[in-house]
Amino acid sequence: MATPFADDFLPEALQFRPDVPLVDIGANLTHDSFGRDLEAVIQRAQAARVTTMIVTGTDLAHAEQAVALAKQYPGLYATAGVHPHDASHWNADLQRAMAALHAMPEVVAVGECGLDFNRNLSTPQEQQRAFEAQLAQAVESGLPLFLHERDAGQRMREILHTWRDDISQTVVHCFTADRDTLFGYLDLDLHIGLTGWICDERRGHHLRSLVNDIPLKRLMVETDCPYLLPRNLPAKLKGRRHEPALLPWITREIAQWRGISETELANATTQTAQRFFRLPTALLEES
Structure with a gap:
Protein backbone atom coordinates (compact mmCIF):
# COMPACT_ATOMS: atom_id res chain seq x y z
CA MET A 1 0.00 0.00 0.00
CA ALA A 2 1.33 3.43 -0.91
CA THR A 3 2.57 5.61 1.93
CA PRO A 4 0.48 8.75 2.61
CA PHE A 5 3.64 10.79 3.02
CA ALA A 6 4.73 13.13 0.26
CA ASP A 7 8.02 11.44 -0.63
CA ASP A 8 10.72 9.28 0.86
CA PHE A 9 12.50 12.08 2.74
CA LEU A 10 11.20 10.65 6.01
CA PRO A 11 12.18 7.02 6.63
CA GLU A 12 9.15 4.78 7.08
CA ALA A 13 9.96 4.42 10.79
CA LEU A 14 9.42 8.17 11.24
CA GLN A 15 6.11 8.37 9.37
CA PHE A 16 3.91 8.65 12.42
CA ARG A 17 0.22 9.46 11.93
CA PRO A 18 -1.60 10.11 15.22
CA ASP A 19 -5.32 9.63 15.79
CA VAL A 20 -5.95 13.33 16.44
CA PRO A 21 -5.03 16.41 14.36
CA LEU A 22 -2.20 18.48 15.83
CA VAL A 23 -1.31 22.16 15.81
CA ASP A 24 2.36 23.14 15.51
CA ILE A 25 2.35 26.55 17.20
CA GLY A 26 5.92 27.43 16.21
CA ALA A 27 7.29 26.52 12.78
CA ASN A 28 10.01 28.62 11.16
CA LEU A 29 8.96 27.71 7.63
CA THR A 30 10.48 30.89 6.19
CA HIS A 31 13.94 29.54 7.04
CA ASP A 32 16.20 29.13 4.02
CA SER A 33 16.47 25.37 4.58
CA PHE A 34 12.82 24.99 3.53
CA GLY A 35 13.25 26.93 0.31
CA ARG A 36 13.82 23.91 -1.92
CA ASP A 37 11.01 21.61 -0.76
CA LEU A 38 8.44 23.58 1.20
CA GLU A 39 5.53 22.06 -0.70
CA ALA A 40 6.65 18.56 0.25
CA VAL A 41 7.26 19.65 3.87
CA ILE A 42 3.69 20.88 4.14
CA GLN A 43 2.34 17.71 2.50
CA ARG A 44 4.32 15.54 4.92
CA ALA A 45 2.97 17.57 7.84
CA GLN A 46 -0.59 17.08 6.65
CA ALA A 47 0.03 13.36 6.16
CA ALA A 48 1.19 13.26 9.79
CA ARG A 49 -2.08 15.03 10.77
CA VAL A 50 -0.29 18.25 11.64
CA THR A 51 -3.16 20.08 10.00
CA THR A 52 -2.40 23.56 11.31
CA MET A 53 0.94 25.37 11.53
CA ILE A 54 1.68 28.80 12.99
CA VAL A 55 4.57 30.24 10.97
CA LYS A 71 -2.25 33.24 2.14
CA GLN A 72 -0.95 30.46 -0.10
CA TYR A 73 -1.53 27.36 2.04
CA PRO A 74 -4.72 26.46 3.94
CA GLY A 75 -3.97 25.60 7.55
CA LEU A 76 -1.03 28.00 7.82
CA TYR A 77 -1.18 31.16 9.92
CA ALA A 78 1.44 33.76 10.85
CA THR A 79 2.82 35.65 13.79
CA ALA A 80 4.43 39.07 13.37
CA GLY A 81 7.01 40.52 15.72
CA VAL A 82 10.62 41.41 16.34
CA HIS A 83 12.80 38.85 18.12
CA PRO A 84 14.92 40.21 20.99
CA HIS A 85 18.06 39.47 18.94
CA ASP A 86 16.86 42.14 16.47
CA ALA A 87 15.49 44.59 19.03
CA SER A 88 18.14 47.17 18.18
CA HIS A 89 16.35 47.72 14.84
CA TRP A 90 13.10 48.81 16.50
CA ASN A 91 11.99 52.26 15.36
CA ALA A 92 8.85 54.16 14.42
CA ASP A 93 8.79 52.86 10.84
CA LEU A 94 9.11 49.27 12.00
CA GLN A 95 6.39 49.84 14.58
CA ARG A 96 4.00 51.09 11.90
CA ALA A 97 4.82 48.17 9.60
CA MET A 98 4.17 45.66 12.38
CA ALA A 99 0.88 47.32 13.27
CA ALA A 100 -0.22 46.95 9.65
CA LEU A 101 0.62 43.24 9.73
CA HIS A 102 -1.28 42.76 12.99
CA ALA A 103 -4.42 43.99 11.23
CA MET A 104 -4.21 41.21 8.62
CA PRO A 105 -6.47 38.16 9.06
CA GLU A 106 -3.58 35.74 8.53
CA VAL A 107 -1.74 37.07 11.60
CA VAL A 108 -2.87 35.35 14.80
CA ALA A 109 -0.34 36.65 17.35
CA VAL A 110 2.11 39.45 18.12
CA GLY A 111 5.63 38.06 18.25
CA GLU A 112 8.02 36.38 18.35
CA CYS A 113 9.09 39.00 20.86
CA ARG A 129 12.25 48.93 24.80
CA ALA A 130 11.20 46.81 21.80
CA PHE A 131 9.40 44.31 24.02
CA GLU A 132 7.28 46.93 25.77
CA ALA A 133 6.46 48.55 22.44
CA GLN A 134 5.18 45.20 21.19
CA LEU A 135 3.22 44.65 24.39
CA ALA A 136 1.48 47.92 23.58
CA GLN A 137 0.76 46.61 20.10
CA ALA A 138 -0.76 43.45 21.55
CA VAL A 139 -3.06 45.61 23.68
CA GLU A 140 -4.01 47.75 20.71
CA SER A 141 -4.62 44.83 18.33
CA GLY A 142 -6.19 42.49 20.86
CA LEU A 143 -4.02 39.66 19.55
CA PRO A 144 -2.37 37.10 21.82
CA LEU A 145 1.37 37.22 22.47
CA PHE A 146 3.97 34.72 21.25
CA LEU A 147 6.97 35.15 23.56
CA HIS A 148 10.64 34.22 23.57
CA GLU A 149 12.58 34.16 26.82
CA ARG A 150 16.03 32.87 27.64
CA ASP A 151 17.94 33.58 30.83
CA ALA A 152 15.59 36.51 31.48
CA GLY A 153 12.74 34.93 33.40
CA GLN A 154 12.71 37.31 36.35
CA LEU A 160 4.46 41.05 32.17
CA HIS A 161 3.07 41.62 35.66
CA THR A 162 2.80 45.31 34.88
CA TRP A 163 0.96 44.66 31.61
CA ARG A 164 -0.99 41.52 32.52
CA ASP A 165 -4.37 43.18 33.06
CA ASP A 166 -4.24 44.78 29.61
CA ILE A 167 -2.92 41.99 27.36
CA SER A 168 -4.96 38.98 26.33
CA GLN A 169 -3.65 35.41 26.01
CA THR A 170 0.12 34.85 26.16
CA VAL A 171 2.33 31.84 25.43
CA VAL A 172 5.98 31.40 26.34
CA HIS A 173 7.11 29.40 23.36
CA CYS A 174 9.90 26.79 23.50
CA PHE A 175 9.94 26.78 27.28
CA THR A 176 13.24 25.37 28.62
CA ALA A 177 13.65 27.10 31.98
CA ASP A 178 13.43 25.88 35.58
CA ARG A 179 10.60 25.16 38.01
CA ASP A 180 10.55 28.62 39.62
CA THR A 181 10.31 30.31 36.23
CA LEU A 182 7.55 27.94 35.14
CA PHE A 183 5.47 28.58 38.25
CA GLY A 184 6.02 32.31 37.85
CA TYR A 185 4.57 32.13 34.35
CA LEU A 186 1.67 29.97 35.44
CA ASP A 187 0.91 32.42 38.25
CA LEU A 188 0.55 35.05 35.52
CA ASP A 189 -1.93 32.77 33.71
CA LEU A 190 0.41 32.24 30.77
CA HIS A 191 0.44 29.32 28.35
CA ILE A 192 3.50 27.15 27.81
CA GLY A 193 4.83 25.79 24.53
CA LEU A 194 6.99 22.65 24.63
CA THR A 195 9.32 21.50 21.87
CA GLY A 196 11.64 18.59 21.17
CA TRP A 197 13.90 19.96 23.91
CA ILE A 198 12.10 17.52 26.21
CA CYS A 199 13.31 14.66 23.99
CA ASP A 200 16.95 15.60 24.63
CA GLU A 201 18.33 13.57 27.54
CA ARG A 202 21.45 15.76 27.64
CA ARG A 203 19.77 19.08 28.43
CA GLY A 204 15.99 18.64 28.53
CA HIS A 205 15.66 15.99 31.22
CA HIS A 206 14.57 18.56 33.83
CA LEU A 207 11.44 19.29 31.78
CA ARG A 208 10.27 15.70 32.21
CA SER A 209 9.61 16.30 35.91
CA LEU A 210 7.80 19.57 35.14
CA VAL A 211 5.29 18.51 32.50
CA ASN A 212 2.71 17.40 35.07
CA ASP A 213 2.84 20.86 36.64
CA ILE A 214 1.52 22.45 33.44
CA PRO A 215 -2.29 22.32 33.26
CA LEU A 216 -3.41 20.75 29.98
CA LYS A 217 -5.52 23.83 29.24
CA ARG A 218 -2.29 25.88 29.29
CA LEU A 219 -0.07 23.49 27.29
CA MET A 220 0.69 23.62 23.55
CA VAL A 221 3.20 21.80 21.37
CA GLU A 222 5.58 22.95 18.68
CA THR A 223 8.58 21.92 16.63
CA ASP A 224 10.42 25.27 16.41
CA CYS A 225 11.70 23.72 13.18
CA PRO A 226 14.19 23.59 11.56
CA TYR A 227 15.79 23.69 15.00
CA LEU A 228 15.59 21.23 17.93
CA LEU A 229 15.34 17.94 16.05
CA PRO A 230 14.00 15.42 18.62
CA ARG A 231 16.51 12.90 19.91
CA ASN A 232 13.85 10.23 20.50
CA ARG A 241 16.63 19.65 9.70
CA HIS A 242 13.51 19.36 11.86
CA GLU A 243 10.06 19.72 10.28
CA PRO A 244 6.39 19.75 11.33
CA ALA A 245 5.76 16.11 10.31
CA LEU A 246 7.87 15.11 13.33
CA LEU A 247 5.61 16.86 15.85
CA PRO A 248 3.87 13.56 16.77
CA TRP A 249 7.17 12.30 18.22
CA ILE A 250 7.25 15.29 20.56
CA THR A 251 3.68 14.74 21.69
CA ARG A 252 4.49 11.08 22.28
CA GLU A 253 7.38 12.05 24.57
CA ILE A 254 5.33 14.58 26.51
CA ALA A 255 2.45 12.12 26.92
CA GLN A 256 4.86 9.49 28.24
CA TRP A 257 6.20 11.79 30.94
CA ARG A 258 2.70 13.00 31.86
CA GLY A 259 1.48 9.43 32.15
CA ILE A 260 -1.45 9.94 29.77
CA SER A 261 -2.31 8.65 26.31
CA GLU A 262 -1.03 10.39 23.20
CA THR A 263 -4.63 10.85 22.10
CA GLU A 264 -5.56 12.67 25.31
CA LEU A 265 -2.55 14.95 25.02
CA ALA A 266 -3.16 15.64 21.34
CA ASN A 267 -6.83 16.42 21.92
CA ALA A 268 -6.02 18.80 24.77
CA THR A 269 -3.17 20.68 23.08
CA THR A 270 -5.09 21.02 19.82
CA GLN A 271 -8.16 22.40 21.57
CA THR A 272 -5.99 24.77 23.60
CA ALA A 273 -4.26 26.05 20.46
CA GLN A 274 -7.60 26.48 18.70
CA ARG A 275 -8.90 28.64 21.54
CA PHE A 276 -5.64 30.55 22.01
CA PHE A 277 -5.12 31.51 18.35
CA ARG A 278 -8.88 31.64 17.56
CA LEU A 279 -8.51 29.10 14.78
CA PRO A 280 -11.39 27.74 12.70
CA THR A 281 -12.33 24.32 14.02
CA ALA A 282 -12.98 22.97 10.50
CA LEU A 283 -9.27 22.89 9.71
CA LEU A 284 -8.48 21.06 12.92
CA GLU A 285 -11.06 18.40 12.12
CA GLU A 286 -9.60 17.51 8.73
CA SER A 287 -7.93 14.11 8.54
Missing part, protein backbone atom coordinates in the same frame (compact mmCIF):
# COMPACT_ATOMS: atom_id res chain seq x y z
CA THR A 56 6.79 32.38 13.17
CA GLY A 57 7.61 35.93 12.12
CA THR A 58 10.77 37.10 13.89
CA ASP A 59 11.41 40.33 11.99
CA LEU A 60 9.65 42.36 9.32
CA ALA A 61 10.93 40.38 6.34
CA HIS A 62 10.15 36.99 7.86
CA ALA A 63 6.76 38.14 9.15
CA GLU A 64 5.84 39.29 5.65
CA GLN A 65 7.00 35.94 4.26
CA ALA A 66 4.96 34.12 6.92
CA VAL A 67 1.85 36.06 5.89
CA ALA A 68 2.50 35.20 2.24
CA LEU A 69 2.71 31.50 3.12
CA ALA A 70 -0.49 31.74 5.16
CA GLY A 114 10.52 39.01 24.37
CA LEU A 115 13.88 38.96 26.13
CA ASP A 116 17.07 36.97 25.57
CA PHE A 117 19.82 37.74 28.08
CA ASN A 118 21.79 34.67 27.04
CA ARG A 119 23.32 36.05 23.87
CA ASN A 120 22.45 39.77 24.16
CA LEU A 121 22.72 40.33 20.41
CA SER A 122 20.78 43.48 21.22
CA THR A 123 21.45 45.13 24.57
CA PRO A 124 19.06 44.42 27.46
CA GLN A 125 17.89 48.02 27.27
CA GLU A 126 17.13 47.73 23.55
CA GLN A 127 15.34 44.45 24.14
CA GLN A 128 13.14 45.87 26.88
CA ARG A 155 12.75 40.46 34.25
CA MET A 156 10.17 38.99 31.86
CA ARG A 157 7.82 38.28 34.74
CA GLU A 158 8.28 41.77 36.17
CA ILE A 159 7.38 43.39 32.86
CA LEU A 233 13.44 9.41 16.81
CA PRO A 234 13.75 5.68 16.05
CA ALA A 235 15.57 6.23 12.76
CA LYS A 236 18.12 8.64 11.35
CA LEU A 237 16.98 11.56 9.25
CA LYS A 238 18.77 12.94 6.20
CA GLY A 239 20.59 15.99 7.49
CA ARG A 240 19.63 17.62 10.79
